[in-house]
Amino acid sequence: MHRTKVRVTEDALDANTTIAQANRTDFDRNDVRVVNLMSAPGAGKTTLLEAALPGLGPKVGVLEGDVQGSFDADRLASLHIPVTQLNTDNGFGGDCHLDANMVRTALPALPLDEIDLLVVENVGNLVCPAEFRIGEDAKAMVCSVTEGEDKPLKYPLMFRTCELVVVNKIDLLEHLDFDLDKFLHNVDTVNPDVEHMLVSAKTGEGVEAFRSWLAAVGEREGSATTASAGA
Amino acid sequence: MHRTKVRVTEDALDANTTIAQANRTDFDRNDVRVVNLMSAPGAGKTTLLEAALPGLGPKVGVLEGDVQGSFDADRLASLHIPVTQLNTDNGFGGDCHLDANMVRTALPALPLDEIDLLVVENVGNLVCPAEFRIGEDAKAMVCSVTEGEDKPLKYPLMFRTCELVVVNKIDLLEHLDFDLDKFLHNVDTVNPDVEHMLVSAKTGEGVEAFRSWLAAVGEREGSATTASAGA
Numbered sequence: 001m002h003r004t005k006v007r008v009t010e011d012a013l014d015a016n017t018t019i020a021q022a023n024r025t026d027f028d029r030n031d032v033r034v035v036n037l038m039s040a041p042g043a044g045k046t047t048l049l050e051a052a053l054p055g056l057g058p059k060v061g062v063l064e065g066d067v068q069g070s071f072d073a074d075r076l077a078s079l080h081i082p083v084t085q086l087n088t089d090n091g092f093g094g095d096c097h098l099d100a101n102m103v104r105t106a107l108p109a110l111p112l113d114e115i116d117l118l119v120v121e122n123v124g125n126l127v128c129p130a131e132f133r134i135g136e137d138a139k140a141m142v143c144s145v146t147e148g149e150d151k152p153l154k155y156p157l158m159f160r161t162c163e164l165v166v167v168n169k170i171d172l173l174e175h176l177d178f179d180l181d182k183f184l185h186n187v188d189t190v191n192p193d194v195e196h197m198l199v200s201a202k203t204g205e206g207v208e209a210f211r212s213w214l215a216a217v218g219e220r221e222g223s224a225t226t227a228s229a230g231a
Numbered sequence: 232m233h234r235t236k237v238r239v240t241e242d243a244l245d246a247n248t249t250i251a252q253a254n255r256t257d258f259d260r261n262d263v264r265v266v267n268l269m270s271a272p273g274a275g276k277t278t279l280l281e282a283a284l285p286g287l288g289p290k291v292g293v294l295e296g297d298v299q300g301s302f303d304a305d306r307l308a309s310l311h312i313p314v315t316q317l318n319t320d321n322g323f324g325g326d327c328h329l330d331a332n333m334v335r336t337a338l339p340a341l342p343l344d345e346i347d348l349l350v351v352e353n354v355g356n357l358v359c360p361a362e363f364r365i366g367e368d369a370k371a372m373v374c375s376v377t378e379g380e381d382k383p384l385k386y387p388l389m390f391r392t393c394e395l396v397v398v399n400k401i402d403l404l405e406h407l408d409f410d411l412d413k414f415l416h417n418v419d420t421v422n423p424d425v426e427h428m429l430v431s432a433k434t435g436e437g438v439e440a441f442r443s444w445l446a447a448v449g450e451r452e453g454s455a456t457t458a459s460a461g462a
Contacts, residue, residue: 040272041357041386042378067358067388071381094388096327096358124385125356126272127298127327146377146400147273150302154355155272157298157325169377175406177433202408 016132019100023107023135028222030112033058034120035217036098036136038158040151041124043144044168046072047201049119052211053079058116058218063106065123067094072121082111088123097128100135117218126155130162138217140164145178152186160191166210171200247363250331254338254366259453261343264289265351266448267329267367269389271382272355274375275399277303279432280350283442284310289347289449294337296354298325303352313342319354328359331366348449357386361393369448371395376409383417391422397441402431 027034039045053060053076061082064073068089076083086106088095095102098120110118120136122129130139141162143151146169152159159165165187173180180198187196197213199206258265270276284291284307292313295304299320307314317337319326326333329351341349351367353360361370372393374382377400383390390396396418404411411429418427428444430437 040355041382042271042375066385069384071385094358096356123358124271125327125358127325127354127356128359144273144377146375146403151272153300154297154302172377172403172406175403 016100019104020133020135023100023104024137026107027112027118027135027137031222032112032115032118033138033218033220033222034118034134034136035214036120036122036129036134036139037142038122038126038129038139038162039124039142040126040144040147043124043142043147044201045121045124045142046075048142048166048168048199048207048210049076049121050079051201051204051207052214053081053119056117056211056218057215059114060117060119060214060218061111061115063103063110063118063120065098065102065121067096067123082114084109096123096125097132098122098134099132103134117214119214126151126158130155130158130160137220138163140166140213142166142168144169145173145176145180145183149179149183149186152183152190156190159187159194162191162194164213165191165194165196167196167198168201170198170205171203247331250335251364251366254331254335255368257338258343258349258366258368262453263343263346263349264369264449264451264453265349265365265367266445267351267353267360267365267370268373269353269357269360269370269393270355270373271357271375271378274355274373274378275432276352276355276373277306279373279397279399279430279438279441280307280352281310282432282435282438283445284312284350287348287442287449288446290345291348291350291445291449292342292346294334294341294349294351296329296333296352298327298354313346315340327354327356328363329353329365330363334365348445350445357382357389361386361389361391368451369394371397371444373397373399375400376404376407376411376414380410380414380417383414383421387421390418390425393422393425395444396422396425396427398427398429399432401429401436402434 070085073083073085139162197209301316304314304316370393428440
């Protein structure tokens with residue numbers, strides 16, 4: 001008798017990973033690259049997108065994750081790009097992150113045939129968003145210099161899981177006791193290979209670098225087949 | 232046959248509430264009042280405590296909640312007050328909040344017979360910490376003016392569940408586009424009765440008001456018997 005052994009790995013048991021891969025396959029089928037953008041509340045994700053998305057080469061859409069309300073989506077809609085709101089407030093106080101299944105429920109509302117790049121603005125939180133793949137090609141985070149030098153050491157998974165750390169609000173550096181070298185050293189401690197860029201979404205300084213990074217992600221090859229390798 | 236009907240209410244089914252009440256009973260037995268101090272990452276909870284705890288009337292201890300590490304506890308220990316570290320990193324990426332059971336596991340390490348007031352510095356997060364009672368007498372939050380005016384509307388449960396909102400980093404107001412009146416209006420929208428105070432933990436402005444508030448909580452009557460009413 002021929003017997004086939006199916007090995008159930010821990011990864012396969014993780015429903016979130018399974019759904020994230022399904023999302024990624026759907027994104028790939030539509031030739032859409034996806035950036036998962038994360039930060040603490042008030043680090044400036046939306047202001048950064050307001051500054052960086054106009055003039056971006058690839059056609060971009062935004063999936064806006066919030067516990068409730070559509071404040072950020074309303075701001076971004078004025079850029080005349082497709083913006084889809086995804087609220088997590090079905091629970092008692094609302095989920096503190098997006099997961100793959102939430103993003104999947106939003107797929108029918110996304111104009112995937114009209115865009116090349118989807119930026120998912122996650123719920124403001126430095127812990128749980130880093131734990132859930134959503135089917136993205138790249139994870140990036142925004143960290144404000146007002147948050148202190150210790151954040152990479154206190155929230156290491158977030159800094160470790162991202163391939164880009166945008167250091168925002170550098171226009172405020174002269175008014176803070178923030179030691180940038182110490183912060184970057186702490187980033188390096190938890191994620192030695194991570195790219196970083198210094199930005200002020202308010203003044204525009206450094207925004208072009210972030211715009212170029214987004215454009216480059218938009219031009220990457222689809223990679224659903226490699227998603228199971230841990231992306 | 233005599234039958235007794237036990238009505239299982241939703242509240243009774245909530246294990247966290249049950250354990251929070253047990254915590255509160257233990258705190259009351261030791262005549263210790265408890266403040267649950269919450270904020271987004273980097274809003275300045277630790278700096279505020281460094282400024283406010285010296286000179287406080289009631290004898291104070293701190294329970295320091297972090298995903299991992301003891302950076303804040305190390306800072307506060309230099310104040311020569313009892314500081315207990317509670318880490319949440321048993322999970323994959325670490326829990327993003329303290330709950331009643333985590334606090335309960337820390338009880339044996341707390342010098343309850345030596346203190347009048349316990350300040351619990353929660354994990355930096357504006358969502359989940361607001362959902363879990365830990366047995367506290369009062370919930371307070373710190374919100375930095377760098378986080379933007381919209382935070383009460385985006386994280387209403389946090390602002391609604393607290394009896395005090397400390398508006399921190401007001402020394403930076405002159406360098407920001409932050410509309411304080413708009414922010415306070417938004418606070419008022421989600422929690423009309425909440426007390427607020429304007430503070431700069433860095434310059435010391437307004438810190439005395441927070442110190443007085445802490446001292447007043449330390450002098451409250453124990454209230455374990457009212458905990459089931461929703462405290």
